[in-house]
Amino acid sequence: MATRMLMKGNHAAVYGALLAGCEAYFGYPITPASEIAEGASLLFPKLGRTFIQAESEVGAINMVYGAAGCGKRVLTASSGPGVSLKQEGLSYCAGSALPCVVVDIMRGGPGLGNIGPEQGDYNQVVKGGGHGNYRTIVLAPNSCQEMCDLTMYAFELADRYRNPVFVLTDGVIGQMMEVVELPEPVENLPDKSDWAVMGTAGTRNLINSIYLAHDEMEWWNEQLRKKYELVQQKEVMFEEYMMDDAEYAVIGFGAASRVLRTTVDMARAEGTRLGLFRPITLFPFPKKEIAALPGRGVKGILTVEMNTGQMVDDVNLALCGTDVRSGYYGRYGGNVPSAREVLDRIAELGWRSGS
Amino acid sequence: MSKASKVLRKPSSFMEIYKHKPGPEKDRTHYCPGCGHGIIHKLIAEALEDMEITERTVMISPVGCSVFLYYYFNTGNLQVAHGRAPAVATAASRANPDSVVISYQGDGDLAAIGGNNILQAANRGENIAVVFVNNAIYGMTGGQMAPTTLPGQKTTTSPYGRNPANEGYPLKMVEILNCLDAPTYLARTSLHDVPNMRKTRQAIRKAIQNVKDKKGFSLVEVLSMCPSQWRTDGPAAQKWILEKMIPTFPLGVVRDLSDEREPIARPVPVMEPTEVKRLLGLISDEEVAGASASRDFKRREVAPQHANPSIRVAGFGGQGVLSIGVALANVGMEYGYNVSWLPSYGPEMRGGTANCSVKIQEATVGAVEATEPTVVIAMNRPSMERFEKILVPGGLLIYNSTLIEIEPTRGDISVVAAPITKLADDLGNTKVQSMVAVGAYIGATGLFDLEDVVSMLPRLFPGKKELLDLNERAVRAGYDHVVAAARSRG
Incomplete structure (x- = not known):
């Protein structure tokens, strides 16, 4: 018996949810996220909590809507094609200001694609892939420990802002195993009786996203916009590795950032002052921090993704107006870039300290 | 006299003032004259009041004319996406098993876009009551064809009349659901005259009583008037139900297992931290008692x-x-x-x-x-x-x-x-x-x-x-x- 266990990233998310006081899981199987549903089916009933394998991804996200509306911490998980199906429900959750957590273990796409690891859901998740003016808060773990910790934290953020929160990562992080130190269970859950429908006299509230009058709909959109602004101000998370004296930087999230850490070590061994900047929150995106890199002496930034270039748009927006050189390198289709090929790309760009 | 005044009183399960309804008319519904929804709403509201369960009732308002159900009911209210009411109701019931969850759905919502959701919720035997309003047409969106539209019936998307060779036949949901093992109570009733309104009243009460008693899934399909989209008036609409709808949608209780079903017991979530850790195997019973021993792994000199x-x-x-x-x-x-x-x-x-x-x-x-x-x-x-x-x-x-x-x-x-x-x-x-x-x-x-x-x-x-x-x-x-x-x- 131990609180340190070797486990898959997918299983770590289940533990994180349970320790955060998540009371219900609704999901549909899909590779490479299925271990989340499997783990939940094993562990949720052990704690007297609800697990339902829903009839569809659409059913699952609407069950999430129901449980969230009834005041419970609730989780679902899927991968690209399933997340596409959930988008309508996510728009409803955001429109009705319902806190919930969704894990997306990205696979190859578009269409049925394949089950290899990819990061092609960045746009559909980070930009709010459903209809209407909303955002989801997006956390991007790059280790099994973070799969646990950030899933736990996702519930806190979801409740703090009454908004859906994504845990977005790729098949590598979902499928790999690492040692996870399991944190203490959350002791006190927030009181939601002022807005949730809990089947009691005092909670005869209304969960709703209809605003028929245009002025009211505009007012509600304005409230949401202000909320996202606040999130942008207060909730940015990122990690730096060897950035203090960096002349060049690589930017990546999820499995790509693990590869990039090795690239940095290899570059440093060759004398090139390369550093890694890793966004942990993708919305809110660390745009101020990235914009500040040129001022810290960074001359070139290479964004490395497991897609055809999605986050790089946000990096370039952040760098707009600076004279830093910005590049992109990607592998996709289920392929993961190797540390050496990224190093080769950096050499091709002529980014070498002292040259 | 006192009896008559009771009948005319608005049930307390309705809001006194429809505060969520926009505009100045907060004392009347948004429904058209002759519409069946008002009658069905009232039958539900009276049942909730009589059973003294208004305070723990959760109404699910889907998309369709009943999207504004939450204007009227002084209960907990969840407005939901088109067709998804049974999925939301499932979670609402699981989240708070003592609440009385009622999913109120129209024919497009339940039988078309939400067909799988109702089938699966019924098949799980969820402890919910579903009131299914079948008026053979899409009312809210302006009179388009519904899955229950009759063969030959003209709608704005079947202007030549529903043609079974192109659009198939009306879906008979009660009969379809009756193929499943789990449902407790399934009935089809009608609003075409007062005796049938009484039968509808009984059926709705039975369904709600079953939820209160945790007896599982109950559904009442109510054949209901839509004079506006049928391009007719109230009396003619009731006549049309009798003459045209009932031959396709026969009335009656097709299943009632209320008496033989045991109440559903849902688990009680364990939230206490030490117990959570013990059940997850993060601490052993010995560790709970304060004792622990493990092998000491010492790293070796390695080439x-x-x-x-x-x-x-x-x-x-x-x-x-x-x-x-x-x-x-x-x-x-x-x-x-x-x-x-x-x-x-x-x-x-x-x-x-x-x-x-x-x-x-x-x-x-x-x-x-x-x-x-x-x-x-x-x-x-x-x-x-x-x-x-x-x-x-x-x-x-x-x-x-x-x-x-x-x-x-x-x-x-x-x-x-x-x-x-x-x-x-x-x-x-x-x-x-x-x-x-x-x-x-x-x-x-x-x-x-x-x-x-x-x-x-x-x-x-x-x-x-x-x-x-x-x-x-x-x-x-x-x-x-x-x-x-x-x-x-x-």
């Missing part, structure tokens, strides 16, 4: 070429390739190393070949895939041919000489050949070749102590004592073979 290994294990699916990696990573964890394990997953492992990457190192693990491995454990020939190439110079290749009849080609690596499958077969079970390979690896590298690995086996293979002994003998066989071979080479 530099064997320190911080980046390992690729590969072979056929079924050779235990992934288990080899899991075992090594687990032992590495006990030594306090940073470890990672990455499998090839999916179809690749369900058949053909399998491989995994394991890193066991002092430093934080960056890339988890062993793209430049320092160790390759090849369990079959294709694996050796594929991964020998990517070994770093000076790396270690351990290969299964039982199944690999060729020699490695590279001269800049060290090679350990071990008859891994044969050693397992000699023990009487080919399956333990994975543990033979683990033994061979520690014999070749000295990264872990043999007895430490053996002590981990009960945790790696919880369960049968017999298998445990076999696995232990397998680890020792692999270890002994490699160590003896090295000695004989001198």
Whole structure:
């Protein structure tokens, strides 16, 4: 018996949810996220909590809507094609200001694609892939420990802002195993009786996203916009590795950032002052921090993704107006870039300290 | 007189003032004259009041004319996406099992876009009451064809009349749901005259009573008037139900298992931290009592070429390739190393070949895939041919000489050949070749102590004592073979 266990990233998310006081899981199987549903089916009933394998991804996200509306911490998980199906429900959750957590273990796409690891859901998740003016808060773990910790934290953020929160990562992080130190269970859950429908006299509230009058709909959109602004101000998370004296930087999230850490070590061994900047929150995106890199002496930034270039748009927006050189390198289709090929790309760009 | 005044009173389950309704008219509904919704609303409201359950009722308002159900009911209200009411109702009922959840849905919502959701909620026997208003048309969106539109019936999307050859036949939901085992109560009623309104009243009460008693899924389909979209008036609409709808949608209670069904007991969530940890196996009963003991794993002196290994294990699916990696990573964890394990997953492992990457190192693990491995454990020939190439110079290749009849080609690596499958077969079970390979690896590298690995086996293979002994003998066989071979080479 131990609180340190070797486990898959997918299983770590289940533990994180349970320790955060998540009371219900609704999901549909899909590779490479299925271990989340499997783990939940094993562990949720052990704690007297609800697990339902829903009839569809659409059913699952609407069950999430129901449980969230009834005041419970609730989780679902899927991968690209399933997340596409959930988008309508996510728009409803955001429109009705319902806190919930969704894990997306990205696979190859578009269409049925394949089950290899990819990061092609960045746009559909980070930009709010459903209809209407909303955002989801997006956390991007790059280790099994973070799969646990950030899933736990996702519930806190979801409740703090009454908004859906994504845990977005790729098949590598979902499928790999690492040692996870399991944190203490959350002791006190927030009181939601002022807005949730809990089947009691005092909670005869209304969960709703209809605003028929245009002025009211505009007012509600304005409230949401202000909320996202606040999130942008207060909730940015990122990690730096060897950035203090960096002349060049690589930017990546999820499995790509693990590869990039090795690239940095290899570059440093060759004398090139390369550093890694890793966004942990993708919305809110660390745009101020990235914009500040040129001022810290960074001359070139290479964004490395497991897609055809999605986050790089946000990096370039952040760098707009600076004279830093910005590049992109990607592998996709289920392929993961190797540390050496990224190093080769950096050499091709002529980014070498002292040259 | 007193009786009459009671009948005319608005049930307390309705809002006194419809505060959520926009505009000045907060004392009347949004429904058209002659519409059946008002009657059905009232039958529900009276039932909630009489059963004294208004305060714990949760109404689900879907998309359709009943989207504004929440204007009227002084209950908890969830407005939901088109067709998804049964999914939302499922979660509402599970979240708070003592609440009385009522899903109120029209024909387009329930039988078209939400067809699967109602089928599955019914099949799970969710403790909800569904009031299904069938008026054979889409009312809210302006009179389009519904799944229950009658053959020949003209709508704005069937302007020549519903043609079964193109659009199929009306869906008979009560009959469809009656094929399922789980539902408790299924009935179809009508509002075409007062006696049938009374039957509707009884059916709705029965369904709600079942939810209150936790008897499971109940559904009442009500044939209801839509004079506006039928382009007619109230009396003619009622006549149309009688003459046109009922022949297609026969009335009656098709199932009533209310008396024989036991109340559904939902689990009570465990939230107390110590109990949560105990149930998750994070602390044992002994640890709860304050006692704990574990083996002390001490790191060994390791030759530099064997320190911080980046390992690729590969072979056929079924050779235990992934288990080899899991075992090594687990032992590495006990030594306090940073470890990672990455499998090839999916179809690749369900058949053909399998491989995994394991890193066991002092430093934080960056890339988890062993793209430049320092160790390759090849369990079959294709694996050796594929991964020998990517070994770093000076790396270690351990290969299964039982199944690999060729020699490695590279001269800049060290090679350990071990008859891994044969050693397992000699023990009487080919399956333990994975543990033979683990033994061979520690014999070749000295990264872990043999007895430490053996002590981990009960945790790696919880369960049968017999298998445990076999696995232990397998680890020792692999270890002994490699160590003896090295000695004989001198």
